[in-house]
Amino acid sequence: MKILQHLILCCLSLAIISCGSGKTNKQSTEQTPVANKFKIKQLLEKNTCFACHKQDEKLVGPSYSEIAKRSYSDERIVELIYKPEPENWPEYPAPMVALPHLDQKELLEIAHWINSLN
Numbered sequence: 001m002k003i004l005q006h007l008i009l010c011c012l013s014l015a016i017i018s019c020g021s022g023k024t025n026k027q028s029t030e031q032t033p034v035a036n037k038f039k040i041k042q043l044l045e046k047n048t049c050f051a052c053h054k055q056d057e058k059l060v061g062p063s064y065s066e067i068a069k070r071s072y073s074d075e076r077i078v079e080l081i082y083k084p085e086p087e088n089w090p091e092y093p094a095p096m097v098a099l100p101h102l103d104q105k106e107l108l109e110i111a112h113w114i115n116s117l118n
């Protein structure tokens with residue numbers, strides 16, 4: 001009987017421990033750069049940027065790490081997404097489509113991420 005009690009106690013505390021650690025795990029991933037990167041990927045996907053841009057490779061448009069080298073401010077990048085200036089990239093034959101309908105807050109997050117690649 002004692003053994004059974006012990007077993008139940010053991011199971012209970014295990015459940016409590018695993019429950020607790022599950023919670024802290026969730027909290028900590030929300031703040032890690034990995035989670036942030038995942039969020040940026042989602043934003044880029046949602047806003048169709050991936051159709052023309054990759055992080056490290058030239059596609060229809062320049063790679064984000066290439067753009068980061070221009071040392072624009074975050075605000076300037078947002079401006080350029082709203083109103084592209086193809087003359088900045090003469091080696092790309094097709095200009096970027098203007099995307100004036102996108103959310104400014106989301107674009108600022110994307111811009112900040114682009115600059116972090118430099």
Ligand code: HEC
Pocket residue numbers: 044047048049050051052053060061062067070077080081084085086087088089092094095096097099102110
């Ligand atoms: C239809 C293809 C296309 C899509 C979609 C697209 N881009 Fe571009 N992008 C380009 C091309 C081509 C260039 C280079 C020529 C230019 O700036 O017009 C460019 C340039 C840029 C630049 C550099 C601007 C400059 O003047 O230096 C940034 C920043 C950028 N894109 C971000 C984005 C982001 C963020 C998204 C999604 C919200 C996006 N682009 C969607 C094709 C695209």
